[in-house]
Amino acid sequence: MHVEKTEAILINRIRYSETTLIVSWCSAEQGLFKTIAKGALRPKSPFSGLLDLFVSAEISYTHAKVGDLHTLSDAHWTNPRLGLRQSYGRVLAATYLVKLVELVAEPHAPLPEIHALLVKALDYLCDHDPSAALIERFELRLAEDLGLVGEGGAARGASAHAIEDNFHKRLPVQRRQVLDWISSRKGQSRPAGPETGPSEE
Numbered sequence: 001m002h003v004e005k006t007e008a009i010l011i012n013r014i015r016y017s018e019t020t021l022i023v024s025w026c027s028a029e030q031g032l033f034k035t036i037a038k039g040a041l042r043p044k045s046p047f048s049g050l051l052d053l054f055v056s057a058e059i060s061y062t063h064a065k066v067g068d069l070h071t072l073s074d075a076h077w078t079n080p081r082l083g084l085r086q087s088y089g090r091v092l093a094a095t096y097l098v099k100l101v102e103l104v105a106e107p108h109a110p111l112p113e114i115h116a117l118l119v120k121a122l123d124y125l126c127d128h129d130p131s132a133a134l135i136e137r138f139e140l141r142l143a144e145d146l147g148l149v150g151e152g153g154a155a156r157g158a159s160a161h162a163i164e165d166n167f168h169k170r171l172p173v174q175r176r177q178v179l180d181w182i183s184s185r186k187g188q189s190r191p192a193g194p195e196t197g198p199s200e201e
Contacts, residue, residue: 022034
């Protein structure tokens with residue numbers, strides 16, 4: 001059996017059975033991929049308490065013989081990012097960022113620049129509540145990496161428009177939710193109104 005090792009960010013998890021999780025990861029070398037964590041929800045599982053959203057971990061997994069659902073065999077935190085749990089806005093922003101990456105990235109394609117961008121943004125959110133500038137800067141850097149806009153900047157909201165137009169998919173609904181949260185906290189106008197801003201589903 002081929003065992004792969006990598007450092008990855010846990011970007012999603014869903015219950016597969018009463019005791020088992022399917023866990024999605026983002027790695028610089030392996031890109032986006034999924035593993036099944038058998039027995040992870042059992043009290044004495046070696047994965048107990050480790051498979052939290054947005055943590056970075058050194059993981060080992062066995063490649064699936066058929067399909068693309070690999071088997072997780074080991075995980076150790078390299079960065080638990082516990083500070084993200086300090087506000088709803090931080091969790092909401094982190095959720096939007098990882099969903100945006102999932103929208104644009106092909107599974108199992110190396111993502112060194114996008115992974116580094118996501119690490120930097122999540123680390124920032126550990127110590128700071130999100131701002132509209134953070135969201136727009138992430139969208140801009142992502143659009144630049146994808147070759148959708150030129151380096152050096154774009155009009156406010158243009159990067160989000162470019163991502164939406166090129167991938168023919170609505171932006172994750174969390175974009176509007178996090179901008180609303182930011183606006184309610186700081187009394188700022190939202191960067192893009194419903195008539196002019198990118199749409200979300």
